[in-house]
Amino acid sequence: MKLSARAMAMEASATLAVTAKAKELKRSGKPVISFGAGEPDFASPPAALEAARAAMERGETHYTAGAGIPELREAICRYYRERFGLDYDPSQALVGSGAKPLVYTAFGCILDPGDEVVVFAPAWVSYVEQIRLCGGREVVVDTAGTDFIPTMEALRKALTPRTVALLINTPCNPTGVVYDGALLKELAAFAEEHDLWIVFDEIYERLTYGTARHENIVALAPAAKERTVLINGVSKAFAMTGWRIGYALAPKPLLSKMSAFQGHLTSNACSISQWASVGAFRGAEEDVRAMHGAFEERRDLIVERLRAMPHIAFAEPEGAFYAFVDIRDCLGMKHDGLSLDDDVAFCSRLLEAEYVAAVPGSAFLAPGYVRFSYANAKEEIAEGMTRFHRFLDGLRA
Structure with missing residues (x-):
């Protein structure tokens, strides 16, 4: 059956695709740490939950x-x-x-x-x-x-x-x-x-x-x-x-x-x-401020860990909750004998080898980069960056 040219030209969301793949691996028992989706890991504020409950009880449906x-x-x-x-x-x-x-x-x-x-x-x-x-x-x-x-x-x-x-x-x-x-x-x-x-x-x-x-x-x-x-x-x-x-x-x-x-x-x-x-x-203003403080600590942690890693470069993020990492020096290198020809192959191999999910920069019109979301808990960031460092140490020309 015919599909429209519009539909055929459309690309799926790379962040959602990475997140879906990471969740699939996690469901199969793999110890995946996902830096894919830009989603805070905090619960919604109590004031929001209370307002939702009250609205349902009033019949605002x-x-x-x-x-x-x-x-x-x-x-x-x-x-x-x-x-x-x-x-x-x-x-x-x-x-x-x-x-x-x-x-x-x-x-x-x-x-x-x-x-x-x-x-x-x-x-x-x-x-x-x-x-x-x-x-x-x-x-x-x-x-x-x-x-x-x-x-x-x-x-x-x-x-x-x-x-x-x-x-x-x-x-x-x-x-x-x-x-x-x-x-x-x-x-x-x-x-x-x-x-x-x-x-x-x-x-x-x-x-x-x-x-x-x-x-x-x-x-x-x-x-x-x-x-x-x-x-x-x-x-x-x-x-x-x-x-x-x-x-x-x-x-x-x-x-x-x-x-x-x-x-x-x-x-x-x-x-x-x-x-x-x-x-x-x-x-929820107090909750917003508390979450901001936590995000700043997470930003500082991922920046500290990335600074110590070989083969990469990055600009220190000032806002949002993403680190955008330049991996162009890694491209053409190999990991366990497999060539990393582009940022998509890099992210695929990182997920397969270390169960770390990141988003290829080509999805953001920036081939040769990868994006890590640091909306995760600090423990996940620390472990994920340990695995990423190990992955980079394993690259060979």
């Missing part, structure tokens, strides 16, 4: 307003007012079934066939596929040679008459880089000069370390508010990945179209998950 329950939209706007000093009306907030579908919804309402979106690589695995699913075309700006920070010179070269949007992700998945305020102001000015939309994915905004500080592009450049879609959610900061709640803030004309677009896909996000998110916003 039916359809909600398509854009989300008023209480959650109000909580989102209050959060942005208190955290960033931004004034959004609840009518400018859209609740979705995770941040990922909201990125897709934004593209669906911005892009016509052939329109271009500038993507700074390395980039999260789903961005390019979502742009293509909406009929658009990605224009990739490689940042590997500039410490994963885009330059305005490279951006200007990428601009064409078909460019309609910039996709900005900070703190960045997979690199852990945090864009500073000066760069974000330049990007906002560029978007205004060329009349471009900005899709600003700040899902990791609560997770920065050391002296790094997350900046919101609209707070820095208020004129950008009328051309910016802010994407966020409760998954990372509140350890609520399975509840599948994301949200977007956008100008009303775009937001209303995104809400209608979503209505034809999912109707609304899960009612109980929405109430759980209200509980998290209202009562």
Whole structure:
């Protein structure tokens, strides 16, 4: 039977594939340590669980307003007012079934066939596929040679008459880089000069370390508010990945179209998950801060262990919970007689030999790298890095 060209061209999510393979091996009794998915290992905050229980007891188990329950939209706007000093009306907030579908919804309402979106690589695995699913075309700006920070010179070269949007992700998945305020102001000015939309994915905004500080592009450049879609959610900061709640803030004309677009896909996000998110916003701030402290300790641990390893290089992550490791010096080498020709073969052999799961950098438009998520417990990180070190010691030319 015929399948669409769209379906045939689409690649599966590499992070989900790695996670699935790791879980399969673990179920068969193998001592797998997975650094694949970006998922906090903490339980969801008690305030979220209590709010969910109370909602079920009240019978909040039916359809909600398509854009989300008023209480959650109000909580989102209050959060942005208190955290960033931004004034959004609840009518400018859209609740979705995770941040990922909201990125897709934004593209669906911005892009016509052939329109271009500038993507700074390395980039999260789903961005390019979502742009293509909406009929658009990605224009990739490689940042590997500039410490994963885009330059305005490279951006200007990428601009064409078909460019309609910039996709900005900070703190960045997979690199852990945090864009500073000066760069974000330049990007906002560029978007205004060329009349471009900005899709600003700040899902990791609560997770920065050391002296790094997350900046919101609209707070820095208020004129950008009328051309910016802010994407966020409760998954990372509140350890609520399975509840599948994301949200977007956008100008009303775009937001209303995104809400209608979503209505034809999912109707609304899960009612109980929405109430759980209200509980998290209202009562989980101490939990968020405690988890942040734990992530910083984990970041320090994985950085310390990676520094001692041969054949690799990496930039110290400033945000999110990923270490992006340069393995290009390992390629062409052998492990137990098997050649490691690319990052996919490297990750496959690492999983087979040491039961350590990592994601190939080629999934993030960065061949020759691998991504390790340090959302795991410290004990798992320590053991996993011991195995990774042993694997690297076993490489031969």
